Amino acid sequence: MPGQRRKVSDPGGPPQTKGTGHSMQKARVGFIGLGAMGAGMAANLIRAGFPVTVHNRTREREEPLAELGAERAGSPAEAAADADIAITIVSDVPDVKEVICGPDGVLGGIRTGQVVIDMSTIGPKAAREIAESCGQAGVRFLDAPVSGGPSGAADGTMSIMVGGGEDAFRQALPVLEAMGKTIVHFGPAGAGQAVKLVNQVFCVANFAGVAEGLLLADRLGLDREAVIPALAGGAAGSWMLAHLGPKMVAREFEGGFKVDLQAKDLRLVLESAGELGLPMPLTRVVLQFLKSIQARGHGDWGTQSAITAYEEMAGPGGV
Ligand code: NAP
Numbered sequence: 001m002p003g004q005r006r007k008v009s010d011p012g013g014p015p016q017t018k019g020t021g022h023s024m025q026k027a028r029v030g031f032i033g034l035g036a037m038g039a040g041m042a043a044n045l046i047r048a049g050f051p052v053t054v055h056n057r058t059r060e061r062e063e064p065l066a067e068l069g070a071e072r073a074g075s076p077a078e079a080a081a082d083a084d085i086a087i088t089i090v091s092d093v094p095d096v097k098e099v100i101c102g103p104d105g106v107l108g109g110i111r112t113g114q115v116v117i118d119m120s121t122i123g124p125k126a127a128r129e130i131a132e133s134c135g136q137a138g139v140r141f142l143d144a145p146v147s148g149g150p151s152g153a154a155d156g157t158m159s160i161m162v163g164g165g166e167d168a169f170r171q172a173l174p175v176l177e178a179m180g181k182t183i184v185h186f187g188p189a190g191a192g193q194a195v196k197l198v199n200q201v202f203c204v205a206n207f208a209g210v211a212e213g214l215l216l217a218d219r220l221g222l223d224r225e226a227v228i229p230a231l232a233g234g235a236a237g238s239w240m241l242a243h244l245g246p247k248m249v250a251r252e253f254e255g256g257f258k259v260d261l262q263a264k265d266l267r268l269v270l271e272s273a274g275e276l277g278l279p280m281p282l283t284r285v286v287l288q289f290l291k292s293i294q295a296r297g298h299g300d301w302g303t304q305s306a307i308t309a310y311e312e313m314a315g316p317g318g319v
Contacts, residue, residue: 026050027175030083030104032076032099033090033120034061036258037146040088040154041119041179046070048178055079064151076100077109080132085175088111089119089146092264093126101133110136115168117159117175120245121145121261123197123268127163131189140168143189144176149257157181163191163197197272200265204286207241210287211307214248214313224249247304256302263290 026049031042033058045052046068053071054062055078062072073079076099080086087108088099094117102235111291116134118141123224126141134141141164148158158203160180162169164266171184176183184194213236217224228245266287273280289309296307 003283008112011128013268025283027084027171028082029053029175030055030073030076030081030109031065031108032079032086032088034065035089035091036150037119037153038089039064040150041087041146041158042070043068044152044156044179045175050178053079053083053239058281073107075104076102076106079109080106080114080116081109081111083110083114084117085117085172087117087119088177091120091261093122096120096122096126097130098304099236100130107133107137107139110137110139114139115172116140116302117142117172119144121200121265121268122193122197123272124163124193125271126274127193128190131164140165141189142168142172143192144172145192146180147196147199150255153179159199160184161186161192161195163187163193163259165188165189190302194272197269200262200269201280201283203240204262204266205208205282206238206287207303207306208282208289209305210240210245211237211248211310214245214307219314233270244304247306248307253298253305253308254299258306259290259293259301259303259305260299262303263287263294266290 024213027049029045029052031038031045031052031054032185034042034054039061042052042054044064046065053073055073055076056062056067066072088096090099098105100116100118106139108118116139118130131141144160146158146160147235152158156179159182160176162183162185173183181298188193214224228241228249232242244289266283269283270280289306292309292312293301293305
């Protein structure tokens with residue numbers, strides 16, 4: 001997809017804060033969705049000095065953010081009402097549409113000229129539809145999906161891939177910089193989501209390879225705890241081998257990026273690829289592994305549990 005690119009290291013000179021007379025005031029942020037990702041992201045905004053109002057469907061999840069200094073709101077509309085920038089990060093397409101366009105959604109509270117940023121993974125088509133609804137309501141929309149996992153969200157090192165108008169991007173950049181390390185504006189609405197889908201394809205091929213290799217190592221009788229660091233520095237080294245490999249060996253399947261969310265992302269990949277007539281064989285295979293984990297009732301496990309799908313297929317002694 002064609003589009004402009006701007007790295008955070010070269011922001012192009014937009015004002016970093018909103019000027020009011022001589023005092024520079026930070027943008028007010030309404031933040032909706034305090035899950036594994038959103039909680040850490042909202043905390044970083046508060047620590048960076050932004051005035052933040054949070055809302056989460058399960059209200060107790062607002063409490064740790066309130067302790068850090070956030071105000072609490074009873075609905076997405078209320079969280080967005082006084083905000084210059086409203087951020088959403090929830091689960092899937094219907095959820096994002098509900099919290100932005102639904103009866104108590106962000107658009108019910110927001111004023112003309114504000115910026116709505118969705119940071120969930122929802123694919124380019126849904127992002128363009130929501131951008132249109134926002135445009136009709138007189139507000140600007142950015143799709144800004146993220147990569148880096150809950151740890152990247154907590155320590156502010158995420159990559160953020162942005163689609164939407166240049167002026168909205170410039171206005172949002174200081175806020176995005178408080179949450180991420182690498183921020184790239186790729187072009188119009190949907191462009192950030194398109195890049196995120198590519199990211200997900202890179203990821204799945206990688207973690208599935210680690211799972212397959214570690215099962216082979218096990219059946220060869222190797223000490224897998226020794227194998228991982230021995231190979232991590234060579235051509236086989238990857239974030240997935242370093243981070244998920246040890247969890248696969250230790251059988252730590254709780255935590256990390258949920259199988260349900262990864263399966264949702266691959267569904268979005270296949271929807272986009274289907275429109276382009278692309279076969280995506282690797283993505284289809286890995287999606288089947290994830291579905292087999294969901295069928296066993298473990299959709300809330302992390303993607304490191306992919307190794308259990310290989311084990312099921314191989315049986316105790318292999319096939
Ligand atoms: P999560 O821990 O499952 O949290 C989901 C959040 O969305 C919760 O706050 C949940 O509220 C809220 N939510 C879901 N449906 C809702 C609805 N219909 N109305 C209102 N709130 C709703 O998910 P996550 O890991 O933070 O992921 C959030 C998004 O970021 C997803 O699109 C995911 O694909 C993407 N992402 C995740 C990761 C990762 O490693 N986890 C990395 C990159 C991108 P409740 O608390 O009430 O359930």
